[in-house]
Amino acid sequence: MTGTLVADPSSSLAGRRVHVKVPATSANLGPGFDTLGLALAQYDELDVAVADTAGVQVEVHGVGAGEVPLDESHLVVRSIAHAFARAGVPLPGLSLVAHNTIPHGRGLGSSGAAIVAGVVAAKGLLDGIVEFTSDELLELATELEGHPDNVAPALFGGLTIAWVTPDGPRHKKLIVHRGVSPLVLVPEHEMSTALARSLQPESVPHEDAVFNVSRSALLIAALIQSPELLFQATEDKLHQHYRAGAMPETDRLLRELRSAGHPAVVSGAGPSILVLASDPSERADAVARAEAAADTAWQALPLAVDFLGATVQPA
Known part of the structure; x- marks a missing residue:
C-alpha cells in the first residue's frame, strides 16, 4: 500500500x-x-x-x-x-x-x-x-x-x-479470441465448494498429471488463438471425474455434451456446466440438450467474456 x-x-x-x-x-x-x-x-x-x-x-x-x-x-x-x-x-x-x-x-x-x-x-x-x-x-x-x-x-x-x-x-x-462464445448451464441445485474439494485425492497418477499439463497449455492456445482446438483442450483427468458422484445430473449432461463434440467442462466446483462454444449453432444444440434433460431443470445463460x-x- x-x-x-x-x-x-x-x-x-x-x-x-x-x-x-x-x-x-x-x-x-x-x-x-x-x-x-x-x-x-x-x-x-x-x-x-x-x-x-x-x-x-x-x-x-x-x-x-x-x-x-x-x-x-x-x-x-x-x-x-x-x-x-x-x-x-x-x-x-x-x-x-x-x-x-x-x-x-x-x-x-x-x-x-x-x-x-x-x-x-x-x-x-x-x-x-x-x-x-x-x-x-x-x-x-x-x-x-x-x-x-x-x-x-x-x-x-x-x-x-x-x-x-x-x-x-x-x-x-490474456484476451480471449472473439470466436469463443461461452454458455453456462445452471441447474436448480447448489454444490458446496468445500465438499467438492474434499473429494479430490492427495495425489494423482503421473500420467494424469502429464495429460493435464499438455491440455492446459493447449487450452491457452485454443482460447486466445485457435478455438477449433477447444474440444481436445478441455479434456481433464485431475478433478472432474472425482467429483462426478456428488453431482450426477452434471456428470450425465457433461458426458452427453462431450459425446456430441461440445467443449463442455464443470464450471468451478460445479454444479454448473461451461460450454466454450465457437459458433451460434453449437450454443443452440447445447441448450437443446440441456432442455431435454429429464433429471433436473437447467437455466441457459449465453454470456460474453x-x-x-x-x-x-x-x-
Whole structure:
C-alpha cells in the first residue's frame, strides 16, 4: 500500500460513496485446476457509502436476498474491513446496498465476486488516503478466498492465469479470441465448494498429471488463438471425474455434451456446466440438450467474456 495517512482519516472519508461492479467467473476451465479462470458478463453491483453513525447497514436485492447475513458478517463487509485493517485505517460506519445476479453455490464465483467487491470498494473509499496496487488487491482477495483462480479474473477480467509465489499470488491476463462464445448451464441445485474439494485425492497418477499439463497449455492456445482446438483442450483427468458422484445430473449432461463434440467442462466446483462454444449453432444444440434433460431443470445463460473485471467509481 502506498499513500500518506492523514491525522484523522475518518474526517477525509466522511460522505464518500462508491459504486462497484464485479463479473461472475468460471475457474479451472477443465484442465487448468486452481490456475485458470475466465470472467463472464454476469454482474453483481453494489453501492457503498460511509455512514454518519457507527455500525453497518446492509440491503440485498436479487440473488441471496433473505438468505445472506445483513450485518458485519456479510462477506462484502468482511472484505472491506480486511482491506481497511491492512491499510491501518479504522473502519467507519457503512451503508451497503447490493444488487446481485450471480447465482450462489453454482460454480460461478459468487463468493470470489463478493470478496473482490469488498476490496475494490475499500480501494475506492480510500482513494487519495491509501493506494492499493493490483498485486496488493489480488493478495487481499486471495487471503480471504484461499486461492486466486476466481478472484483474479473477477479483479482483472478476461482469461487469467494465476499462481502463488513466496511473495504472494500473481496473475497474467490474456484476451480471449472473439470466436469463443461461452454458455453456462445452471441447474436448480447448489454444490458446496468445500465438499467438492474434499473429494479430490492427495495425489494423482503421473500420467494424469502429464495429460493435464499438455491440455492446459493447449487450452491457452485454443482460447486466445485457435478455438477449433477447444474440444481436445478441455479434456481433464485431475478433478472432474472425482467429483462426478456428488453431482450426477452434471456428470450425465457433461458426458452427453462431450459425446456430441461440445467443449463442455464443470464450471468451478460445479454444479454448473461451461460450454466454450465457437459458433451460434453449437450454443443452440447445447441448450437443446440441456432442455431435454429429464433429471433436473437447467437455466441457459449465453454470456460474453468480460474484459474489464471489477470497476469502482464515485457514486
